[in-house]
Every structure is written in structure tokens, then in C-alpha cells.
Amino acid sequence: MSIRPFECWRKRSTNRSPKPRRKQNSRMEDVPMKPIDAISLVPLDYRPFTYYTPTQIARIGGFRIRTPDPMLLGAYFTPGDRAAVAEWWEKEASATEASVVAVPMLAFGGLINSRYSAGITLEQAQESLEVIKRVKDRYPLHKIYAFDSIMRLTISPTRDYPGNWSGKIREWSILKDKVERMGMDDLRPEYEAVGAVLPQDLIDDYLYTRERNLAVNQRIIDWVREGYIDFLIIGQDDAEPYGLHRSERNRLIEYSNAQGLSGKVKVFPGADVIASLLIAKLAADSLGVSPKVYVEYSRTHGDQWIAPYQDIPYSEVIGNYVSVLGGETVAGAEQADLLLMANTAGGEPIDSFSDRIQAFIDKGRSVTVGDDAHAGTADPVLIEALRKRIRFSDLTGYSGWNIGVSIAQAFARWALLHTAREMMRDRLLQSAQSHLELLLEALAHEEGYRNHVRGGAVAYARSLGDDPQRLQTRYEEINAYAITHTEALGDRWYQTHFAGKEIVLGIEGAKTVYGIVDRLNGWRLLLPWNRTAEMEVFPELTIVVSSKSE
Known part of the structure; x- marks a missing residue:
């Protein structure tokens, strides 16, 4: 079910009395992980x-x-x-x-x-x-x-209070930290000037x-x-x-x-x-797995780059994500189970990085791409280079929004493929279908909508006198615009990179079972909130067991 803006929301009472609970030890012993269905x-x-x-x-x-x-x-x-x-x-x-x-x-x-x-x-x-x-x-x-x-x-x-102060409150927070925590007293006049124009009730609430x-x-x-x-x-x-x-x-x-x-x-x-x-x-x-992960950067090395809206080096972010999933980063690709190709910002050419991705895929390696060079969107330069070299459906993960998604996708897919020898065939089909749908959604949304449609939707909203960050009166027209222009781009991604794709479903006994993408049943398309920032671009694929499996 999708949410449309401006619907009435029924609130339930929060006055609930907690039920009595048993006495809890301050430190409980860890209990083993039981099988999760x-x-x-x-x-x-x-x-x-x-x-x-x-x-x-x-x-x-x-x-x-x-x-x-x-x-x-x-x-x-x-x-x-x-x-x-x-x-x-x-x-x-x-x-x-x-x-x-x-x-x-x-x-x-x-x-x-x-x-x-x-x-x-x-x-x-x-x-x-x-x-x-x-x-x-x-x-x-x-x-x-x-x-x-x-x-x-x-x-x-x-556009409404207090949101119209969002830039100033951000500036004030940064200056406050620099002056009061870091001792940058030369910035105090600027800090006080910004604070003087902010409403006091907003500062207090913040x-x-x-x-x-x-x-x-x-x-x-x-x-x-x-x-x-x-x-x-x-x-x-x-x-x-x-x-x-x-x-x-x-x-x-x-x-x-x-x-x-x-x-x-x-x-x-x-x-x-x-x-x-x-x-x-x-x-x-x-599933008890701990894959080894090799990380390679496209332009600026992750030790020297901080991604947009983050505050520590990119390599530390990646290290945190891999570590929390129980993985281990390794120095060489030959030692790795998963190859994480991290696209960073910079002026260097992208061709050799794209060649490496192609070579790894040609060797049958599990490759996932985190595309964070531009905040929240696919990098057009990387996309164009990879279009010529690979089918995106061959990737183990891709995200043009946050590398954590591509890491999580790759870990989940790798864990299932390397442990699920007794899993029912319907669950194997589910995994493969969801994996390819998520890849296709990322391309249709982060490359299609966000790179090629969103700017037009923003301009269209403004031409109608509405605010693209908080649509008040013309949601239906802007939503229809987004749907019309995005669906064709998603269809193109499906036809060129997913139609007829053969994919490993898993292992049954000693036999590898394969599936094939039979068709795209359609899309669920909607601006889920009354703004243009993001869009539901959800495909539904049908995957059938390949005759190669029999």
C-alpha cells in the first residue's frame, strides 16, 4: 500500500500502562542465535x-x-x-x-x-x-x-517556519562547535551575528x-x-x-x-x-558467515575523501559497515569473497576503474559497486562507462545513494548462496527476484528519476506555483509528471540489462539451480511524500527455473 499526501491520520492513545515484567539481570548472558525464518x-x-x-x-x-x-x-x-x-x-x-x-x-x-x-x-x-x-x-x-x-x-x-531557517541553524551549529569546542575565537563575531538573527524560540527548541x-x-x-x-x-x-x-x-x-x-x-x-x-x-x-572483502577506489582514495553529509573519511565509513556485518577487509582481490568497488569524487578518469569491474565480472567474481561520488544520485560518468562494459544485473550489489546499501545487499546475497543448500526452491527464487528487483530499482530511481526526471519535476512544481520541497496544492500533476517520465527510463534499463538474465538460484543437493528473468510485470510508481526528493520506482519481475537446472 502506498501513502498519498494529505490523508487524515487517526491517532491512537499513548496512555498505556506497562505490563509487569520479570526481574531482569543487569547483564544477561548471550543466548545462541536460533534459526531465523x-x-x-x-x-x-x-x-x-x-x-x-x-x-x-x-x-x-x-x-x-x-x-x-x-x-x-x-x-x-x-x-x-x-x-x-x-x-x-x-x-x-x-x-x-x-x-x-x-x-x-x-x-x-x-x-x-x-x-x-x-x-x-x-x-x-x-x-x-x-x-x-x-x-x-x-x-x-x-x-x-x-x-x-x-x-x-x-x-x-x-518554505514555512521553522524550515525557512534550516540553512541558518546549520551554520550556527557549525560555528558554535568551532568557537566553543575548538577555540576558533576569530569566528566568534560571525557566530554571534548568525545567532542574533535566529528566532530564540527556534534555538531553544533545537x-x-x-x-x-x-x-x-x-x-x-x-x-x-x-x-x-x-x-x-x-x-x-x-x-x-x-x-x-x-x-x-x-x-x-x-x-x-x-x-x-x-x-x-x-x-x-x-x-x-x-x-x-x-x-x-x-x-x-x-547463517554463520564472515566474508572477506576487498575494497578498491575509483578516484580519490577513501583515506583522503569525506563523502557528502558525513564527517569521517570514507574508508572509515566502509570499515564500520563491513565490520558490523561480521566481514573482514583484505588487502588483495585474490583473497576476497566480495569485491567492493567504491566510486569517489575527483577529477581522475574512470576508465581503468570500470575496466577492473568488467574484468572481475568476466572472471565470475562477486562484485558490488558503491556509487557515492555525487550525493544521493548515480554518477553519470561511471554509469556511462559501465553501460559499455557490463550488464548491471551481473553485479552482486549496486547503490547510487549510499554504499551501505550495496554492502548490505552483497552480504545478504552472498550469505544465502554460500549456505542455503537445504533451502526450499521458492525461497531461492524469492532471493534472486528481490536481488534483481533491488538492482533495477536503484538504476531506475537513482540514475533514472534522480538524474533525469527530478530536475524537471522541481521546475514543473515551481511553474505551477508550488514548493517542490513541500507540495501543497499540485501534488497530483507533479506526481503524474514523475511517473510518465520515469517509467520509460526504467523500462529501458530492464530491456538492456535485465531481460533474459540467467542467475544462480542456489544449490539443491549437489546441483546448482539456475533461474532466468522471464518478464517485467510492471512498476509501482509514486512520489511517496508530498515532495520531489525521492520516488517509489518498484519493479516486479518474474523469474522461472531455467531448463539448465534440470
Whole structure:
């Protein structure tokens, strides 16, 4: 089900009395990972990267996945129904063996709502999160992998107050950090000048929200120590090398390490991608695999490059992602199970990098491409070079939005192919279908819509007198424009890179089973929120067992 803007949202009461729980030891002994057939996902919100992508990665890893009705998850500035989502999960946990849980959805109604006080006090947020304890008390063997987010530098931009101050509040946060933490006193006049033009009520709300969210971060770290949460990632939402998030991150790392939780609590950049990483981690953990990963960069080496909206070197980001999934980076391609080709920014030619990708694929290697040279979109130069050399359906993963997706996709797919000798054929077909659908979605969305359609949609919205960052009156026309122009691009990607693709499904006994892409049944196309930033571009493929398998 898709969410359309401006629908009425029925709120349920959050006045719920917690049920009595059994006494919990301050440090529970780890229980072994039991076999996982199905997982529950409490998403961060309803967007392609936070709902569709982790769902596909779960299926790629061979899991069945259960998600709440999207109508409960809110839309943009309409928060999700925290109580209803919690109620859904509390009931659903009985039918699954593990859960990936977005703390901001349960505490605040989603990521956007977590950036404002929005009438939600710390006490109310913590009360909403008590469902985590209830689920763990009721189902002690149920694995709970949770994630939260350190608030980004700014609020969400819109033409309306307070969004029209988003640039200034970001600037103020960076200057405040530089002046007060780094001692750059020469910047004090600029810092004070920016603060003087910002509304005081906005500054107060911003600082209160940061402190409230930090307290929630600390509370769930405590719950890792107490055994309610089995693994926790606290991601850093969009950031820069300076800003108020830096001291918050350091405080959380120190707080976690002081409790001996460095193996169960990770703090690193990322927000929308974390659910996908945790689902891939569940796949790797439950299947007992630890692939070796070789990383190669296209232009600037990852040690010398910081990706947009991040604040540490790219190589550290990649190292964090690989490590949290249980993988190991190795120095040479010949030692590796997975080859991670990381596209960075810079002026160097891309041809030799593209040649290397082609050569690895020609040798039958598992290659995944993380394309982060441009923020949130596919790099046109890399895409054009690879179009001439490979079929994108031969990749083990691809993302033009965040390398964490391509890593998670590759881990989930590799884990299934290298362990699933007893898996039913329908699950093998599901994995292959979801894998190719996710590849095709990334190309149709991040290359097709974001590179070739979104600019036109923005211009069209403005020509109609609407705001592309918060469509108020002309959503239907702009949505129709996006659908019409994107579908043809997706069809072209399917015809040239996916139609007739032969793919390994898995192993049955001693025999390799193959599938073949039979057809594209159609697309689900929609601007899920009343803005032009992202689009649902969801293909449905049919894969049939190849005669080669018989």
C-alpha cells in the first residue's frame, strides 16, 4: 500500500500502562542465535530507502519479513502513529524470530519528527519505548537489533517556519562547535551575528531536541547492558566535520565503552541505511558467515575523501559497515569473497576503474559497486562507462545513494548462496527476484528519476506555483509528471540489462539451480511524500527455473 499526501491520520492513545515484567539481570548472558525464518521490521519511516530497501534485503537473505501497514508510518511532517506501530510489533513478534527496530519511529513517530520537540517530552518518548522491554520479557530468545540516530545539524527545510531557517541553524551549529569546542575565537563575531538573527524560540527548541534525543540514545544503551537489546547501532544523520553532533557522538561512545559494550553498540555515520545493514547482519549472523572483502577506489582514495553529509573519511565509513556485518577487509582481490568497488569524487578518469569491474565480472567474481561520488544520485560518468562494459544485473550489489546499501545487499546475497543448500526452491527464487528487483530499482530511481526526471519535476512544481520541497496544492500533476517520465527510463534499463538474465538460484543437493528473468510485470510508481526528493520506482519481475537446472 502506498501513502498519498494529505490523508487524515487517526491517532491512537499513548496512555498505556506497562505490563509487569520479570526481574531482569543487569547483564544477561548471550543466548545462541536460533534459526531465523521470519523477521519483523519497525521502519524509520515510509520512504524507499527506509521501507522498501530493507524489505528487499531481507528477502535476498532468505527471510520472510513482516512490516506494519504503511498507513501507520506517517508521511513527511505527519508523524507515524507510535502507539499503533508498537501495538503491531508487540503482537507480531510472536510470529518471528528476530526484529530490526527503528527507535525514532517508536519514540517520535519517525526521523523527521525526531528533529523537533513536537510536543513529545523525554518522558513520553521513553514511555513509548517500553514496548522493547515488553517484547524481550515475553520472548527472551527473540533477537532485537535496534537503531537510533544522532540528530543531524539542521532541521527539515520547507518554505514555512521553522524550515525557512534550516540553512541558518546549520551554520550556527557549525560555528558554535568551532568557537566553543575548538577555540576558533576569530569566528566568534560571525557566530554571534548568525545567532542574533535566529528566532530564540527556534534555538531553544533545537537545543532541547538535541538533549532529549541524546538522553534517549543513552537510555537504549542502558537497555543493551540490561539485555533487552541484543545489538544497537546509533547512526549519525547528515553531518559535517564540525557541529554539535560531534560532542554528542563522543559522549555516546564514552558512555557505551564505560559499560563494556563496544562489541554490542556501534556509533557511526548513517541513518536511512541502518535498517538494511542490520538485516544483512541478521543474515550473516544466523547463517554463520564472515566474508572477506576487498575494497578498491575509483578516484580519490577513501583515506583522503569525506563523502557528502558525513564527517569521517570514507574508508572509515566502509570499515564500520563491513565490520558490523561480521566481514573482514583484505588487502588483495585474490583473497576476497566480495569485491567492493567504491566510486569517489575527483577529477581522475574512470576508465581503468570500470575496466577492473568488467574484468572481475568476466572472471565470475562477486562484485558490488558503491556509487557515492555525487550525493544521493548515480554518477553519470561511471554509469556511462559501465553501460559499455557490463550488464548491471551481473553485479552482486549496486547503490547510487549510499554504499551501505550495496554492502548490505552483497552480504545478504552472498550469505544465502554460500549456505542455503537445504533451502526450499521458492525461497531461492524469492532471493534472486528481490536481488534483481533491488538492482533495477536503484538504476531506475537513482540514475533514472534522480538524474533525469527530478530536475524537471522541481521546475514543473515551481511553474505551477508550488514548493517542490513541500507540495501543497499540485501534488497530483507533479506526481503524474514523475511517473510518465520515469517509467520509460526504467523500462529501458530492464530491456538492456535485465531481460533474459540467467542467475544462480542456489544449490539443491549437489546441483546448482539456475533461474532466468522471464518478464517485467510492471512498476509501482509514486512520489511517496508530498515532495520531489525521492520516488517509489518498484519493479516486479518474474523469474522461472531455467531448463539448465534440470
